[in-house]
Amino acid sequence: MGKLQDKIVIITGGAAGIGSGIAKAMVKEGAIVVIVDLNEDTGKNMEKELQAISPKSMFKKANLMDRDNLETIIYTVVEKYGRIDVLVNNAHASKQKTISETTQEDLDLSFGTGFYPTFYLMQAALPYLKESKGHVINFASGAGLNGHETQAAYAAAKEAIRGLSRVAANEWGRFGINVNLISPIANSPGVEAWAKAQPKYYEEVKSRIPMGYFGDIENDIGRVAVFLASEDSKYITGQTIMVDGGSIMLR
Numbered sequence: 001m002g003k004l005q006d007k008i009v010i011i012t013g014g015a016a017g018i019g020s021g022i023a024k025a026m027v028k029e030g031a032i033v034v035i036v037d038l039n040e041d042t043g044k045n046m047e048k049e050l051q052a053i054s055p056k057s058m059f060k061k062a063n064l065m066d067r068d069n070l071e072t073i074i075y076t077v078v079e080k081y082g083r084i085d086v087l088v089n090n091a092h093a094s095k096q097k098t099i100s101e102t103t104q105e106d107l108d109l110s111f112g113t114g115f116y117p118t119f120y121l122m123q124a125a126l127p128y129l130k131e132s133k134g135h136v137i138n139f140a141s142g143a144g145l146n147g148h149e150t151q152a153a154y155a156a157a158k159e160a161i162r163g164l165s166r167v168a169a170n171e172w173g174r175f176g177i178n179v180n181l182i183s184p185i186a187n188s189p190g191v192e193a194w195a196k197a198q199p200k201y202y203e204e205v206k207s208r209i210p211m212g213y214f215g216d217i218e219n220d221i222g223r224v225a226v227f228l229a230s231e232d233s234k235y236i237t238g239q240t241i242m243v244d245g246g247s248i249m250l251r
């Protein structure tokens, strides 16, 4: 028996990067994982990889920017599996710009892929999470905690997600649901693109990681998500767990 045996887990942005690392760590603990992603190619490949371990796991293609898709994701999962135990709101896309450069379009991208899907998926999943006394895992960022320059739209959406998560932790604790955040640092396609766009900032971030490396999406981040999705973390709620090699809180 795995720590997440037969638990039904939804992971947004689960086709690549940290979301895929979490999916891989969770199926190894017995979970049935639904990865939701925009990218059909990486989604289908990841579906095959997950099904080799957890045959009932699946990929659902959806653009989280389209609000109509959000309730549909929840209902599709409930119709197929009859329950939801864990919701992982991992997907987030953004442009790196200063406040002066940031446009309405940039804000819409960051809030439309990060904050709004987190909010509406949590809202639609609540009745099912109440039944399962489930777990929500949201995503924060050191960029939001530190307010790093050029991250105006991203940092604002990330801190909105942290505020929402604390409210949910207060409102939903009485239902036996815990709500926590991971603030990660890990190698992912998103980080590779950012390293190319801002090599100086990338090197600066790397030099500030006491553990000395960018985390592994499955072994460093995925294993913590397994803990937060399991009964072992039941008495932790409303917390931002820094899974970043010590880089934000120590430096």
Ligand SMILES: NC(=O)c1ccc[n+]([C@@H]2O[C@H](COP(=O)([O-])OP(=O)(O)OC[C@H]3O[C@@H](n4cnc5c(N)ncnc54)[C@H](O)[C@@H]3O)[C@@H](O)[C@H]2O)c1
Binding pocket: 012, 013, 014, 015, 016, 017, 018, 019, 036, 037, 038, 039, 042, 062, 063, 064, 065, 089, 090, 091, 092, 093, 113, 139, 140, 141, 142, 143, 183, 184, 185, 186, 187, 188, 189, 190, 191
């Ligand atoms: N990687 C890091 O070091 C780091 C640092 C701080 C915070 N984070 C946060 O961790 C989470 C995962 O980061 P990552 O680096 O793995 O991201 P990533 O960009 O590498 O992967 C994101 C995934 O989300 C999917 N996605 C993007 N827009 C979508 C949309 N509109 N609809 C559906 N799917 C969509 C992408 O296709 C991709 O598979 C994010 O919330 C990110 O902000 C990551």
